[in-house]
Each structure stands twice: as structure tokens, then as C-alpha cells.
Amino acid sequence: MTFIITSAKNPEIQKVRKLISTTSFRKEHQLCVLEHRAAIFEMIKTRPSLIQTIYCVEGDEIPYKCTRVSSHVMLAMSSLKTPPGVLAVIKIPRYSWKEYEQNADLILVLEGIQTSGNVGAILRNAAAFGVGAVYCVGTSDPYHPESIRASTGTLFKVPIFSCELSELISLKKNRTFWGLQAGASQSLSDTSFEGKNAFVLGAEGRGLSIGIKEILNLNLLQIEMSEEVESLNVAVSSGILLYNLNTLRTQ
Numbered sequence: 001m002t003f004i005i006t007s008a009k010n011p012e013i014q015k016v017r018k019l020i021s022t023t024s025f026r027k028e029h030q031l032c033v034l035e036h037r038a039a040i041f042e043m044i045k046t047r048p049s050l051i052q053t054i055y056c057v058e059g060d061e062i063p064y065k066c067t068r069v070s071s072h073v074m075l076a077m078s079s080l081k082t083p084p085g086v087l088a089v090i091k092i093p094r095y096s097w098k099e100y101e102q103n104a105d106l107i108l109v110l111e112g113i114q115t116s117g118n119v120g121a122i123l124r125n126a127a128a129f130g131v132g133a134v135y136c137v138g139t140s141d142p143y144h145p146e147s148i149r150a151s152t153g154t155l156f157k158v159p160i161f162s163c164e165l166s167e168l169i170s171l172k173k174n175r176t177f178w179g180l181q182a183g184a185s186q187s188l189s190d191t192s193f194e195g196k197n198a199f200v201l202g203a204e205g206r207g208l209s210i211g212i213k214e215i216l217n218l219n220l221l222q223i224e225m226s227e228e229v230e231s232l233n234v235a236v237s238s239g240i241l242l243y244n245l246n247t248l249r250t251q
Contacts, residue, residue, distance in 0.1 A: 004068045006060050008076035014068070015167050016055070016077045017090060032143035037084040039153025047156065052089040060085045079145045092143055095133070095159040101171055104132025104159075106245065109168060110139045111212050112203040113234060120150025121235035122201065127154040129242035135171070136162045137212070154174035165212060171198060177216040180210050180241060182231045186215045188244055191221060192227045199241060207222050 018025045026038060031052060032045070034040055044064045054066040057074050064157050066086070074083050092249060110132050113119055119140050126134055136142060142160050171177075175196040180188075200218060202208035212218065223232065223240055232240070 005055075005068055005073055007224070008073050010073070011250035012053075013069070013077045016087070016145075019089065020079045020145050022075075023144065025140065026143055030094075032090055032092055032138060032144060032148065033079075033164060034090050034148060034153055035080055035084065035145065036111045036149065036153045037086055039156075040086055040088045042153070043088065043090070043156070050091045050093060050156065053092055054086060054088045056086045062086060081126045090156070093156060093159070095161065096159060100133040100159055100161075106131050107133045107135065107171065107175075108197045108238070109118055109135045109137060109198060109200040109212075109216075111165075111200060111208060112138045112206065113193055113201065114140050114203060116140045116144040118204075118233065118235045119144075119151045120147035120155065122238045123147070123155040123160070124151040125235070125239045125242050127151070127157040129246045131158060131242065133159040133161065135168060136160065137165050137168065165215060168212075168216060172216065177218050179213065179216075179218035179220050180223065180237055181208055181220045183233045184222040186219065186221050187224050188241065189224055193245065193248065197245075201234055201238055206230070 016033060019029070019031055026032050033044065040054065054062060054064055055069050055074065055077070056062045056066040057071050058068050074085065074087065078087060108122070108126055110119065110122060121144055123134060125143060140147065143153060148155060175198050176196045177200065179200040198209060200212060200216065208218065223237060225232070
């Protein structure tokens with residue numbers, strides 16, 4: 001007889017809820033929650049070592065050992081109004097700072113971006129265009145449910161580091177730092193990029209801080225666009241930037 005969790009007060013279910021709702025709890029346990037069915041199935045195929053537990057509703061066929069829950073428990077534990085019937089607790093990947101400091105040809109730095117959906121969309125763009133690593137400074141937790149959702153689970157394909165501004169200084173060795181800023185005198189489309197490069201994206205509205213400009217000695221770039229529009233959404237800007245860089249690499 002298959003055991004099915006039928007109470008939302010079950011300690012396991014309460015832990016999942018806390019992983020979804022509390023950043024500090026995710027960091028303490030180095031776990032997060034994935035609620036994207038296709039991404040879970042891909043994780044089963046490609047990175048099963050990251051899976052701690054998969055929960056699925058009774059009757060759903062999953063090609064992996066899972067803990068069965070009733071449909072009302074799945075609804076109670078999920079952050080979605082309409083859960084996909086499967087939910088996975090995933091171990092947050094750990095990466096070697098030194099390895100990517102030395103070897104990543106292209107990195108992104110996200111400074112002060114507080115909208116989780118934007119963070120997730122940027123990480124999806126990073127995965128799509130071969131970014132070597134992403135460094136988050138004063139930025140919303142990349143493993144927040146909204147970020148994971150916006151990335152459609154692709155954030156697990158990109159090495160992510162959360163760090164302090166001072167820690168970025170070590171990345172300057174043999175690498176040129178650039179910052180996207182509306183109104184900068186240099187244009188993205190008129191610039192060539194050789195060797196190892198890092199690109200810094202700041203929060204919408206505030207933009208890049210004076211501190212990060214000075215510490216990293218940023219070369220400022222703008223995306224050319226109509227004068228009638230002052231700026232673009234930061235996730236959209238990241239897509240334009242990375243598409244242009246990818247085009248230059250493949251020419």
C-alpha cells in the first residue's frame with residue numbers, strides 16, 4: 001500500500017512551505033523549491049544528484065521515486081494557484097569561486113536588483129547565451145520562487161554566486177568590466193569586446209551605484225534606442241546585451 005500525505009500540517013509539508021516563503025531558511029538549509037514540471041523532468045535526467053525530494057499527487061506518473069501527497073496538500077504546499085501536480089526540493093548548487101574567477105570568459109554582475117522576476121529572467125538569458133557565471137550583489141535571492149519561475153528552472157544551468165561588492169575586486173584580474181547605463185557616451189553596437197569581460201547590470205530607476213563604478217573602474221555603455229524612451233527593463237536590457245555579444249562571438 002502506497003503511503004500518501006493527506007495533512008498540510010505534516011512537518012515535511014511545513015518545511016516545504018518555509019523553503020518557499022523564507023529566504024533565510026533557504027540559505028540555512030541550502031535548499032529551494034522547483035515547481036516547473038518540465039524542469040523537474042529535465043533535472044531527473046541530467047542532474048539527479050541535486051534532487052532531495054520530489055512530491056507528486058496520487059495517480060501522477062513520475063520517472064523517479066517520489067513522496068505521494070493528496071491534491072489538497074499539493075495545493076497547500078505550492079506557491080502556485082494551479083500546481084502542476086509535482087514539486088521538487090532541490091539542493092542549491094555550490095560552485096568554486098576560484099575556478100570561475102580564473103576561467104569564465106564572460107560573467108554578469110547583478111547589483112541591487114530587487115524584483116525576483118527580473119532576476120530570474122536575466123538568469124534565463126544567461127543560460128541561453130552561454131554566460132560563464134553570475135555574481136549577485138545586494139540582489140534579490142536568485143532561488144526565490146518567483147526567480148526560479150521566471151527562469152523556468154534554467155538558473156540551475158548557470159553558476160551563481162551571492163557576494164559583497166568588495167569580493168568582486170578579485171575578478172578584475174585579466175578581465176575588463178563594463179556597465180550598462182542610459183546616456184553613456186559609448187554605444188554597445190559600436191564596441192568590440194576581446195578577451196575576458198564582465199558586464200554589470202544595476203537596479204531599474206537607481207541604476208549602477210557610484211561605489212561599483214569606482215571599485216570596478218567600469219567602462220560605461222548604452223543601448224541605442226529612441227530618444228522618446230528613457231530606459232529599458234533590466235531583464236530586456238540583459239537579453240539585448242547577451243544577444244549582441246553572442247552574435248559577435250559567432251561571426
